[in-house]
Amino acid sequence: MNIPLLAVKNPQEIPRNSLVMEEKSTTQRMKYAADISSIREAHSRISPYIHRTPVMCSESINVIARRRLFFKCECFQKGGAFKFRGACNAILSLDNSQAAKGVVTHSSGNHAAALSLAAKIRGIPAYIVIPRNAPKCKVENVVRYGGKVIWSEATMQSRETTANKVLEETGAVLIHSSNDARIISGQGTISLELLEQASEIDTIIVPISGGGLISGAALAAKSINPAIRVLAAEPRGADDAAKSKASGHIITLPETKTIADGLRAFLGDLTWPIVRDLVDGVIVVDDFEIVEAMKLCLEILKVAVEPSGAIGLAAVLSESFRANPAWSSCKNIGIILSGGNLDLGALLTLTGTDG
Numbered sequence: 001m002n003i004p005l006l007a008v009k010n011p012q013e014i015p016r017n018s019l020v021m022e023e024k025s026t027t028q029r030m031k032y033a034a035d036i037s038s039i040r041e042a043h044s045r046i047s048p049y050i051h052r053t054p055v056m057c058s059e060s061i062n063v064i065a066r067r068r069l070f071f072k073c074e075c076f077q078k079g080g081a082f083k084f085r086g087a088c089n090a091i092l093s094l095d096n097s098q099a100a101k102g103v104v105t106h107s108s109g110n111h112a113a114a115l116s117l118a119a120k121i122r123g124i125p126a127y128i129v130i131p132r133n134a135p136k137c138k139v140e141n142v143v144r145y146g147g148k149v150i151w152s153e154a155t156m157q158s159r160e161t162t163a164n165k166v167l168e169e170t171g172a173v174l175i176h177s178s179n180d181a182r183i184i185s186g187q188g189t190i191s192l193e194l195l196e197q198a199s200e201i202d203t204i205i206v207p208i209s210g211g212g213l214i215s216g217a218a219l220a221a222k223s224i225n226p227a228i229r230v231l232a233a234e235p236r237g238a239d240d241a242a243k244s245k246a247s248g249h250i251i252t253l254p255e256t257k258t259i260a261d262g263l264r265a266f267l268g269d270l271t272w273p274i275v276r277d278l279v280d281g282v283i284v285v286d287d288f289e290i291v292e293a294m295k296l297c298l299e300i301l302k303v304a305v306e307p308s309g310a311i312g313l314a315a316v317l318s319e320s321f322r323a324n325p326a327w328s329s330c331k332n333i334g335i336i337l338s339g340g341n342l343d344l345g346a347l348l349t350l351t352g353t354d355g
């Protein structure tokens with residue numbers, strides 16, 4: 001069945017050369033879930049729909065950081081976060097019969113909104129299972145983009161059971177927020193752009209949660225420049241990636257506690273091998289450092305960044321990064337400001353300016 005496609009390229013219309021690349025990359029048996037060719041394919045697939053976000057620099061922040069920083073402003077991406085890249089790639093990769101049944105995910109935040117927006121562009125339904133404790137502004141984004149909200153309890157078990165029920169009832173395609181090859185390839189397009197926009201970068205600092213963003217970013221960056229360092233930034237109250245790297249296997253935590261609401265998920269079987277092999281270190285920061293970084297973004301860059309998005313700046317300013325001799329040669333650092341979906345009320349409370 002052919003579904004109506006709203007101002008969107010039918011995947012069958014994607015230029016022939018990208019289909020040839022696709023055939024090649026699947027027969028070559030990738031080491032990881034994605035590689036540079038799947039990331040380049042994703043970029044040509046999603047380029048007509050995404051923003052090529054700007055890279056901003058500030059002499060004042062460079063003085064504070066004692067390094068040159070290059071901010072990739074994914075907070076200006078459609079939907080307010082980098083998540084639109086992966087969601088768009090996943091949805092545009094579906095054939096018409098798969099797409100007709102729609103997509104489903106469980107997410108408390110930016111992936112939910114991004115998937116709703118990408119589904120709206122393709123003209124298909126997006127069923128979004130949202131836990132009752134999700135931030136209000138993120139639920140509003142899902143509704144704004146036409147996602148069909150299905151509530152679950154806050155536990156992962158309730159989210160998964162509810163999503164499975166929707167899958168059975170609708171036949172929709174499940175699109176996980178990070179542990180999915182199409183998502184990892186889509187997120188990797190950030191590094192393609194960043195290294196074109198600022199080729200002098202020797203280090204990239206990336207927020208980590210489920211690891212889709214850093215997996216794609218590391219695969220692309222290290223393929224373009226194997227000497228580049230890729231560091232993860234993680235909140236202390238959800239430091240499972242640091243613990244996983246230290247122990248050599250995936251660690252999950254019984255509970256997480258941080259203001260960075262986008263960084264509470266755990267690594268999966270597709271993202272873990274990439275994080276294990278390609279991420280050079282994890283910088284763990286406290287919530288107060290994240291709030292300081294958000295303030296700097298607002299006051300100096302004039303950019304509103306949510307806590308999960310500001311953690312890369314918090315990491316580069318943290319004592320644990322500055323004092324670590326391993327990172328003293330990191331001079332030109334790309335920082336992914338990964339999202340800007342912030343409740344103004346919550347911001348005023350965090351910065352202590354709510355009177």
Ligand SMILES: Cc1ncc(COP(=O)(O)O)c(C=O)c1O
Pocket residue numbers: 081109110111177178207208209210211212213214262263265306308309338339340
């Ligand atoms: C703003 C923001 N930054 C970073 C991340 C982490 O992305 P990933 O789960 O792919 O590691 C998320 C995840 O939701 C996010 O919303």
